[in-house]
Amino acid sequence: MKMPAADEAILARRAEIVAALRAIIPGEGVIADAEERRAYECDALTAYRQLPMVVCLPSTTAQVAAVLNYCHANKVKVVPRGAGTSLSGGALPLADGVLLGLGKFNRILEIDFANRCAVVQPGVTNLGITDAVATDGFYYAPDPSSQIACTIGGNVAENSGGVHCLKYGLTTNNVLGVELVLMTGEVVRLGGKHYDAGGYDLLGVVTGSEGLLGVITEVTVRLLKRPETARAVLVGFPSSESAGACVAAIIAAGIIPGGMEMMDRPAIHAAEAFVHAGYPLDVEALLIVELDGPAAEVDELIAAVEAIARDKGAVYARLSQSEEERSRFWAGRKAAFPAVGRLSPDYFCMDGTIPRKRLPFVLTRMTEMSAKHGLRVANVFHAGDGNLHPLILYDANRPGELERAEAFGADILKLCVEVGGVLTGEHGVGVEKRDLMGTMFSDDDLKQQQRLKCAFDAEGLLNPGKVFPVLHRCAELGRVHVHRGEMRFPDLPRF
Amino acid sequence: MADTLKPGDAAELRDAVAWAVAEDVPLEVIGAGSKRGYGRPVEARARLDVSSISGVTDYEPEELVLTARAATPLRAIEDLLAERRQFLAFEPSDYGPLLGGEVGSGTLAGALACNLAGPRRVKAGAARDHFLGFAGVSGRGETFKAGGRVVKNVTGYDVCKLIAGSFGTLAVMTEVTVKVMPAPDKTRTVLIFGLDAAGAVATLADALNSPWEVSGAAYLPQAVAKRSAVDFVRGAGTAAAAVRVEGTELSVAARCDALRKQLAPRGALEELHSMNSATLWREIGDVAALLPAAGRAIWRVSVPPTAMPALVANVSARLSAEFFGDWGCGLVWLAVAPDGDGGAAIIRAQIAASGGHATLLRAPDGLRAMVPVFEPQPPALAGLTARTKDAFDPKRVLNRGRMYLGV
Ligand SMILES: Cc1cc2nc3c(=O)[nH]c(=O)nc-3n(C[C@H](O)[C@H](O)[C@H](O)COP(=O)(O)OP(=O)(O)OC[C@H]3O[C@@H](n4cnc5c(N)ncnc54)[C@H](O)[C@@H]3O)c2cc1C
Numbered sequence: 001m002k003m004p005a006a007d008e009a010i011l012a013r014r015a016e017i018v019a020a021l022r023a024i025i026p027g028e029g030v031i032a033d034a035e036e037r038r039a040y041e042c043d044a045l046t047a048y049r050q051l052p053m054v055v056c057l058p059s060t061t062a063q064v065a066a067v068l069n070y071c072h073a074n075k076v077k078v079v080p081r082g083a084g085t086s087l088s089g090g091a092l093p094l095a096d097g098v099l100l101g102l103g104k105f106n107r108i109l110e111i112d113f114a115n116r117c118a119v120v121q122p123g124v125t126n127l128g129i130t131d132a133v134a135t136d137g138f139y140y141a142p143d144p145s146s147q148i149a150c151t152i153g154g155n156v157a158e159n160s161g162g163v164h165c166l167k168y169g170l171t172t173n174n175v176l177g178v179e180l181v182l183m184t185g186e187v188v189r190l191g192g193k194h195y196d197a198g199g200y201d202l203l204g205v206v207t208g209s210e211g212l213l214g215v216i217t218e219v220t221v222r223l224l225k226r227p228e229t230a231r232a233v234l235v236g237f238p239s240s241e242s243a244g245a246c247v248a249a250i251i252a253a254g255i256i257p258g259g260m261e262m263m264d265r266p267a268i269h270a271a272e273a274f275v276h277a278g279y280p281l282d283v284e285a286l287l288i289v290e291l292d293g294p295a296a297e298v299d300e301l302i303a304a305v306e307a308i309a310r311d312k313g314a315v316y317a318r319l320s321q322s323e324e325e326r327s328r329f330w331a332g333r334k335a336a337f338p339a340v341g342r343l344s345p346d347y348f349c350m351d352g353t354i355p356r357k358r359l360p361f362v363l364t365r366m367t368e369m370s371a372k373h374g375l376r377v378a379n380v381f382h383a384g385d386g387n388l389h390p391l392i393l394y395d396a397n398r399p400g401e402l403e404r405a406e407a408f409g410a411d412i413l414k415l416c417v418e419v420g421g422v423l424t425g426e427h428g429v430g431v432e433k434r435d436l437m438g439t440m441f442s443d444d445d446l447k448q449q450q451r452l453k454c455a456f457d458a459e460g461l462l463n464p465g466k467v468f469p470v471l472h473r474c475a476e477l478g479r480v481h482v483h484r485g486e487m488r489f490p491d492l493p494r495f
Numbered sequence: 496m497a498d499t500l501k502p503g504d505a506a507e508l509r510d511a512v513a514w515a516v517a518e519d520v521p522l523e524v525i526g527a528g529s530k531r532g533y534g535r536p537v538e539a540r541a542r543l544d545v546s547s548i549s550g551v552t553d554y555e556p557e558e559l560v561l562t563a564r565a566a567t568p569l570r571a572i573e574d575l576l577a578e579r580r581q582f583l584a585f586e587p588s589d590y591g592p593l594l595g596g597e598v599g600s601g602t603l604a605g606a607l608a609c610n611l612a613g614p615r616r617v618k619a620g621a622a623r624d625h626f627l628g629f630a631g632v633s634g635r636g637e638t639f640k641a642g643g644r645v646v647k648n649v650t651g652y653d654v655c656k657l658i659a660g661s662f663g664t665l666a667v668m669t670e671v672t673v674k675v676m677p678a679p680d681k682t683r684t685v686l687i688f689g690l691d692a693a694g695a696v697a698t699l700a701d702a703l704n705s706p707w708e709v710s711g712a713a714y715l716p717q718a719v720a721k722r723s724a725v726d727f728v729r730g731a732g733t734a735a736a737a738v739r740v741e742g743t744e745l746s747v748a749a750r751c752d753a754l755r756k757q758l759a760p761r762g763a764l765e766e767l768h769s770m771n772s773a774t775l776w777r778e779i780g781d782v783a784a785l786l787p788a789a790g791r792a793i794w795r796v797s798v799p800p801t802a803m804p805a806l807v808a809n810v811s812a813r814l815s816a817e818f819f820g821d822w823g824c825g826l827v828w829l830a831v832a833p834d835g836d837g838g839a840a841i842i843r844a845q846i847a848a849s850g851g852h853a854t855l856l857r858a859p860d861g862l863r864a865m866v867p868v869f870e871p872q873p874p875a876l877a878g879l880t881a882r883t884k885d886a887f888d889p890k891r892v893l894n895r896g897r898m899y900l901g902v
Contacts, residue, residue, distance in 0.1 A: 113704060114697075116704060161647060192850035193851075198854070198869055199869055199876075201656045201661075205654070248557045294746055353643075353648055357555075425647035425648060433650075440650055448639045449652050
């Protein structure tokens with residue numbers, strides 16, 4: 001993985017740039033010291049590290065606008081950062097860039113139950129929003145496993161998901177508005193407390209744009225009332241085929257569970273050893289199916305799910321008998337990444353989506369690939385929506401293992417695309433999947449996406465080196481090639 | 496208008512757009528033409544009729560996805576889904592009659608291009624939330640695709656969101672993939688009578704903020720309720736607020752009971768079952784039957800629900816107006832006399848205070864050319880909008896001027 005070469009001219013001006021930024025953000029908001037900068041050298045994709053040229057921690061929109069305006073005028077690159085939990089290297093710094101941390105934007109600005117929304121600063125954690133409204137019985141629905149740490153700004157930038165997205169949607173379906181600072185320093189509001197856009201849905205484009213289009217300085221999210229009841233059932237299967245068939249049958253029966261997760265044997269064992277969730281250890285695949293809603297409905301649907309599971313050959317079933325037990329079922333799943341991480345010095349968390357019906361095929365192929373690359377893999381899977389998280393175990397201190405892990409990961413993602421799926425379901429492209437974009441998109445597809453980037457950031461200063469494998473200049477992308485007279489068009493029916 | 500070009504497939508469509516780019520001929524893009532009157536009058540010298548690009552190409556009920564060519568009739572898709580007890584959860588409205596056309600003539604890509612969303616918006620989202628991927632031709636005359644055929648996908652920018660609601664001004668879709676959902680077995684509606692606008696907003700918020708998974712929340716003032724085809728609504732002689740629940744029989748009955756208990760202090764209640772309930776929400780989503788038949792300009796206004804009472808009070812104080820609210824009163828339909836600016840200044844002054852946007856959905860051509868049909872944008876946002884248009888359609892050949900002058 002290569003990042004764009006650092007601009008020597010910018011590096012030579014470092015002292016002057018730091019001074020200019022200090023004039024914008026007084027006090028401790030500008031970090032130039034190498035030791036202190038080290039805290040920002042990577043996100044949760046720790047295989048890639050880079051000290052940023054300087055770190056800025058603004059606390060107002062005006063400061064963000066002034067920093068971006070200065071960087072725009074001086075052609076300095078900027079990398080936005082929330083909590084740094086990205087698994088795709090989206091917040092990986094640049095040697096010649098400003099790392100713009102939004103951590104000081106940590107206030108909840110308004111809770112508006114009458115309009116069913118909350119207005120928060122981007123550095124508020126995902127769980128922080130739910131905590132602020134929980135006593136009134138409300139919550140913010142998307143719940144990434146990293147919710148204690150990750151920020152809502154990062155969630156919007158990545159369009160993050162969670163185990164309850166099957167029923168309640170992803171970040172993009174739960175965000176009503178943002179305040180966005182463009183690279184020029186201009187501030188725009190997209191959306192608000194109302195539904196949908198009056199013009200182009202730029203909010204929809206900014207959501208999931210991985211910090212390439214603008215810096216989010218405020219977010220309005222939709223709040224939901226907690227369901228009356230939630231019950232989870234653990235179901236164990238002798239094979240991933242039968243577990244996959246059970247998932248398909250549940251959906252085919254018209255049931256959309258609040259969450260439907262699958263783990264394979266290595267993941268089950270790792271999670272059980274780590275949090276003692278009470279998982280059965282003698283099954284090949286484990287499903288957690290959670291039904292939530294009105295009590296009458298949940299009881300009815302749980303019975304239906306149990307019947308389907310029996311029919312599909314389940315060898316183990318346990319229904320949560322209390323809130324405490326339900327939380328314990330989830331604790332294992334939510335801690336699956338760190339749990340697997342204990343088995344190995346390093347791991348990569350992959351994130352492809354596949355059509356659900358291809359799961360058994362993909363798991364079989366993955367076992368073969370694991371043998372070929374000589375690395376272990378454990379699987380957790382948002383089974384309801386086909387989003388796979390294979391965890392590849394490796395040891396970066398052993399020569400060649402990182403490269404083998406990267407190659408294994410690339411093989412898995414190519415397989416996802418091959419069976420009709422996509423490279424990333426919720427973790428983003430970042431630097432990790434950047435060079436694989438060509439397996440899913442043609443040159444023309446990618447150029448069209450980059451033209452959209454040009455509309456927001458014509459100089460390509462915001463988070464360059466992420467998402468797109470090849471960087472083109474906007475002037476070059478904007479050129480229209482006119483094919484006068486060579487059309488098949490004359491044959492076209494006219495009226 | 497000189498010509499109508501009618502490509503038979505995606506390749507011919509690309510050639511047609513490439514020709515328009517080469518010859519500088521702005522095109523008006525139409526599917527079935529059911530929503531031609533939605534937006535500003537288009538500056539075009541030829542028409543691009545995509546209606547031949549039609550037919551479902553792939554439907555996998557277990558995967559909850561459907562792929563179809565762009566101009567596949569919505570009705571055909573809804574019928575196909577119904578066979579497998581599935582549906583389009585965003586409940587696409589049929590504005591055909593409202594815009595002076597026929598019932599049931601819309602296409603799938605048309606519904607996406609206008610980002611349609613029916614009463615279920617409050618629970619299930621708009622067309623944008625169900626639009627997974629597409630292939631199409633940009634205003635540069637180039638074929639490209641975005642998104643995919645799976646629900647969870649963050650690979651690259653979410654260009655589907657941008658194309659939804661772009662009214663054919665950025666690209667012409669040739670094939671689209673949408674998410675489909677299991678259709679509910681049963682539907683019931685609780686009616687609450689006699690509320691004023693402020694009471695309705697509070698009551699609907701109370702219902703929407705309950706754990707009962709409300710999938711529709713509307714308010715019909717007395718004059719509007721009188722036009723309903725549903726006896727209980729028409730004959731009530733007063734305003735009616737309506738709250739819908741959907742799901743399995745057992746669940747719907749339980750939630751309806753719970754809502755009735757919760758809402759009883761707010762007014763007299765009634766309950767609608769299957770047919771009546773379906774009829775009422777069709778009327779609310781399609782709009783035409785509930786507002787005066789002709790001679791009025793019609794605004795579609797999206798605001799924070801609590802802004803609705805002041806909006807309608809201020810408009811009514813100055814103009815003869817009728818209105819009703821959907822989406823918990825976050826969507827306000829206003830019918831006003833098409834004189835002067837059709838109420839634009841008053842409505843938009845309210846929006847400047849509350850946030851939101853107003854679209855002049857139906858009005859004579861003259862009025863739609865004179866007042867901004869879509870919400871005017873502050874300079875930074877207008878600049879971003881124009882640059883976004885440039886990114887897809889630098890020569891302005893696709894539906895030029897439909898949303899904003901020159902865009
Ligand atoms: C243990 C673990 C579990 C996880 N589980 C999940 C999961 O279940 N589902 C899921 O979807 N993800 C998951 N993630 C991934 C990660 O938590 C999410 O992507 C999260 O949204 C990142 O938020 P952050 O605040 O840490 O952002 P960062 O990592 O700091 O940044 C992520 C990206 O967003 C950009 N960015 C951040 N803030 C802003 C802003 N204010 N304006 C503009 N751009 C910005 C950055 O430039 C970067 O490209 C997990 C990660 C870990 C480590």
